[in-house]
Amino acid sequence: MSDKVKVTIDGITVEVAPGTSILNAARQIGGDIVPPAMCYYSKLEGSGGKCRTCIVKVSKGSEKDPRPMPKLVASCRTAVMDGMEVMNITSPEVIEARSGVVEMLLINHPLDCPVCDQAGECDLQNLGYEHGLQKTRYEFERRTFERIDIGDKIQLHMNRCILCYRCVFTADQITNKRVHGILNRGDHSEISTYIQTAVDNDFSGNVIDVCPVGALTDKTFRFKNRVWFTKPIDAHRDCPTCSGKVTLWYKGEDVIRVTARKDIYGEVEEFICNTCRFDKKKTADWVIEHPTHISDTSVISSNHYETLKPLPVIQDNPKLRLANKVELEKTTKF
Amino acid sequence: MARKLLLEHINVPGINTLDVYRQKGGYRAVEKALKTLTPDEVVEEVKKSGLRGRGGAGFPTGMKWSFLAKPEGVARYLVCNADESEPGTFKDRYLMTYIPHALIEGMIVSSFALGANTSYIYVRGEMMPQIRILERAIAEAKNAGFLGKNILGSGYDLELYVQPGGGAYICGEETALLESLEGKRGNPRIKPPFPAIAGLYGCPTVVNNVESIAAVVPIINDGGDEYAKIGIGRSTGTKLISASGNLVRPGVYEIELGLPVEEFIYSDEWCGGIANGKRLKATVAGGSSVPVLPANLTLKLANGDPRLMSYESLSEGGFATGTMMGSGGFIAFDEDQCIVRNTWNFSRFYHHESCGQCSPCREGTGWMEKVLHRLEYGHGKMSDIDLLVDVSKKIEGNTICPLGDAAAWPVASAIRHFRDEFEWHVNEPVKSLSTNYGLANYAEPIAKAVTAEN
Numbered sequence: 051m052s053d054k055v056k057v058t059i060d061g062i063t064v065e066v067a068p069g070t071s072i073l074n075a076a077r078q079i080g081g082d083i084v085p086p087a088m089c090y091y092s093k094l095e096g097s098g099g100k101c102r103t104c105i106v107k108v109s110k111g112s113e114k115d116p117r118p119m120p121k122l123v124a125s126c127r128t129a130v131m132d133g134m135e136v137m138n139i140t141s142p143e144v145i146e147a148r149s150g151v152v153e154m155l156l157i158n159h160p161l162d163c164p165v166c167d168q169a170g171e172c173d174l175q176n177l178g179y180e181h182g183l184q185k186t187r188y189e190f191e192r193r194t195f196e197r198i199d200i201g202d203k204i205q206l207h208m209n210r211c212i213l214c215y216r217c218v219f220t221a222d223q224i225t226n227k228r229v230h231g232i233l234n235r236g237d238h239s240e241i242s243t244y245i246q247t248a249v250d251n252d253f254s255g256n257v258i259d260v261c262p263v264g265a266l267t268d269k270t271f272r273f274k275n276r277v278w279f280t281k282p283i284d285a286h287r288d289c290p291t292c293s294g295k296v297t298l299w300y301k302g303e304d305v306i307r308v309t310a311r312k313d314i315y316g317e318v319e320e321f322i323c324n325t326c327r328f329d330k331k332k333t334a335d336w337v338i339e340h341p342t343h344i345s346d347t348s349v350i351s352s353n354h355y356e357t358l359k360p361l362p363v364i365q366d367n368p369k370l371r372l373a374n375k376v377e378l379e380k381t382t383k384f
Numbered sequence: 385m386a387r388k389l390l391l392e393h394i395n396v397p398g399i400n401t402l403d404v405y406r407q408k409g410g411y412r413a414v415e416k417a418l419k420t421l422t423p424d425e426v427v428e429e430v431k432k433s434g435l436r437g438r439g440g441a442g443f444p445t446g447m448k449w450s451f452l453a454k455p456e457g458v459a460r461y462l463v464c465n466a467d468e469s470e471p472g473t474f475k476d477r478y479l480m481t482y483i484p485h486a487l488i489e490g491m492i493v494s495s496f497a498l499g500a501n502t503s504y505i506y507v508r509g510e511m512m513p514q515i516r517i518l519e520r521a522i523a524e525a526k527n528a529g530f531l532g533k534n535i536l537g538s539g540y541d542l543e544l545y546v547q548p549g550g551g552a553y554i555c556g557e558e559t560a561l562l563e564s565l566e567g568k569r570g571n572p573r574i575k576p577p578f579p580a581i582a583g584l585y586g587c588p589t590v591v592n593n594v595e596s597i598a599a600v601v602p603i604i605n606d607g608g609d610e611y612a613k614i615g616i617g618r619s620t621g622t623k624l625i626s627a628s629g630n631l632v633r634p635g636v637y638e639i640e641l642g643l644p645v646e647e648f649i650y651s652d653e654w655c656g657g658i659a660n661g662k663r664l665k666a667t668v669a670g671g672s673s674v675p676v677l678p679a680n681l682t683l684k685l686a687n688g689d690p691r692l693m694s695y696e697s698l699s700e701g702g703f704a705t706g707t708m709m710g711s712g713g714f715i716a717f718d719e720d721q722c723i724v725r726n727t728w729n730f731s732r733f734y735h736h737e738s739c740g741q742c743s744p745c746r747e748g749t750g751w752m753e754k755v756l757h758r759l760e761y762g763h764g765k766m767s768d769i770d771l772l773v774d775v776s777k778k779i780e781g782n783t784i785c786p787l788g789d790a791a792a793w794p795v796a797s798a799i800r801h802f803r804d805e806f807e808w809h810v811n812e813p814v815k816s817l818s819t820n821y822g823l824a825n826y827a828e829p830i831a832k833a834v835t836a837e838n
Binding site for chain 2: 098099100101102103105121122124127129147150151153154155157158187188190212213215231232234235236237238239
């Protein structure tokens with residue numbers, strides 16, 4: 051008897067280990083059928099289920115009980131069953147509900163992408179682009195907060211927070227003591243203000259990486275540059291605290307930001323310490339590996355890419371190739 | 385006179401004390417269960433009774449008990465949900481105030497059936513008088529040997545504690561209640577796992593409503609089959625109804641399920657009709673979280689048959705023409721009441737009480753409340769009405785716990801049945817601003833909506 055269970059997502063079947071969530075089963079298939087996730091983070095225990103962006107329709111529960119599930123379910127917290135059939139992008143109901151969730155998320159998240167430090171790396175930006183409306187139907191005053199400095203390296207701007215709880219889980223699980231949480235209820239909820247002084251440990255910087263929007267930002271990088279003008283390079287160092295595997299973000303010859311390495315779902319591969327993140331900003335501190343792989347569809351890849359992929363119209367026309375020579379060289383230069 | 389099982393001795397002086405309660409037959413169920421029945425036999429009696437959860441969902445209690453996992457060497461818990469706080473629902477606090485030993489006796493029998501040696505009564509934090517009453521009653525029961533070690537020499541041990549709640553409506557949701565009981569912020573857990581598998585402290589747990597647990601006493605005393613003879617269809621037994629609003633005699637009543645709604649409202653034995661000789665405009669039959677019904681659909685089903693106070697009859701027709709039994713919080717609105725204002729009031733409550741964990745509920749409840757506020761205060765637009773319907777749809781079914789549904793249903797149903805009134809608020813903002821809600825005198829469309837045949 052196989053120790054795997056079969057699940058079909060949008061018509062594509064995959065065999066996964068029992069207990070795998072629908073979301074992770076979808077990630078094993080990859081591509082467009084992977085539901086978006088704003089609060090789920092595979093490295094954080096107990097995360098997920100809150101933002102509701104990953105909701106999917108279970109059109110067949112299992113081989114044993116083929117009844118569909120009565121409501122849409124959060125794919126990040128629903129385990130697959132053998133024979134389960136799931137509809138994500140093939141279900142109009144899911145698309146409709148997801149657009150509703152995006153609309154709700156954008157009620158108290160300003161669309162200030164032109165000035166937000168997370169622009170280009172923001173999951174909500176992508177989600178809003180795919181599912182959002184052209185204009186909001188919400189006509190009431192948004193909640194606003196003063197910016198809060200969490201120590202000297204991190205800034206919290208609650209205006210942009212979508213209350214995904216990722217930073218709370220991070221602080222709870224990878225630091226020595228519980229340092230912050232959520233205050234108040236409902237749409238009055240906020241990340242607690244006492245973190246101004248409380249987040250103080252070697253791994254606190256990771257709350258920046260897990261934040262899916264621009265609520266928690268790196269003060270050493272904040273507003274120094276737009277992400278698509280920087281060049282990401284994977285590098286490592288012999289660090290006594292963490293794995294030392296990072297991405298260096300170059301502007302010219304200078305390292306202007308250090309982050310943990312992220313996978314294709316925007317999740318960090320390994321959490322890194324504050325020393326690596328904030329204090330090691332010279333190339334000499336690092337062993338350079340190779341350019342970071344950035345998806346072609348990402349705005350970050352707009353300037354410089356690992357491989358040169360000129361458009362076919364350019365490839366086929368020597369005059370155009372010549373005319374674009376300088377620009378093409380820029381894209382290959384690291 | 386209707387048969388009473390829970391409130392039979394409610395008017396007996398001193399019934400809140402152990403002595404008087406025992407004189408009236410109290411704690412017979414404990415003696416019978418612990419001395420003559422096995423835990424499985426108690427569960428079987430509850431199954432036979434057909435008792436459905438009295439907290440709102442109406443899930444069969446015996447079946448819920450049978451789902452409880454029983455791994456070796458792992459504690460099991462029974463938790464009584466006494467976090468009653470929904471607008472219009474006040475029957476549990478009535479029971480706890482006046483006849484606390486009924487709940488404690490039910491807790492002992494139910495805990496025995498489930499194999500729980502530690503049980504909790506989680507009472508809403510604001511209900512300090514009830515907490516004191518229960519603590520005193522528990523002390524009495526313990527002194528008399530009904531709690532503690534080796535109860536009545538049966539070898540069964542039970543410790544019973546009263547735990548004040550966090551003072552939030554969401555703590556009445558069973559998983560949020562468990563979080564709160566564990567000393568954490570009262571946020572609902574994502575299910576599965578269900579509490580029957582991993583509940584309090586990760587152990588198998590049953591969470592039951594006060595009335596459900598108290599109902600176990602007459603079930604064991606008289607037998608499940610006898611209990612099942614009361615009521616109608618799958619709505620067996622009696623039900624406490626907390627009646628409020630524009631009624632001649634609001635209060636807590638014990639009815640036999642199956643009583644016609646019309647009789648409940650107008651009979652002198654129950655609510656005595658609508659106050660001040662007014663006509664009935666609408667009702668909320670099961671607490672503020674269930675869909676509102678106009679008078680005609682309150683009294684009769686869509687096919688013209690009388691509507692009954694039963695789970696099936698109240699939900700007959702789905703949400704298009706029906707509602708839910710819910711927790712039994714029966715609110716009547718007379719012809720002068722403003723549906724928009726009441727809907728806003730309910731919406732304000734759910735906005736305030738949303739825990740904020742999941743996006744649709746956190747943001748959607750506030751959005752609905754603000755739009756309703758705008759409509760009520762004369763600044764609404766016609767498009768607001770459809771906007772409300774759409775937002776309620778976006779919330780319904782997409783949240784972690786049922787609070788989202790509870791917030792969405794009253795709004796959607798109010799617009800479904802009273803759209804004219806919402807439109808009137810847009811068209812006649814000055815009149816709708818009047819604090820004297822003589823709406824029936826103002827507006828023809830609203831007068832038409834009052835179709836009670838009384």
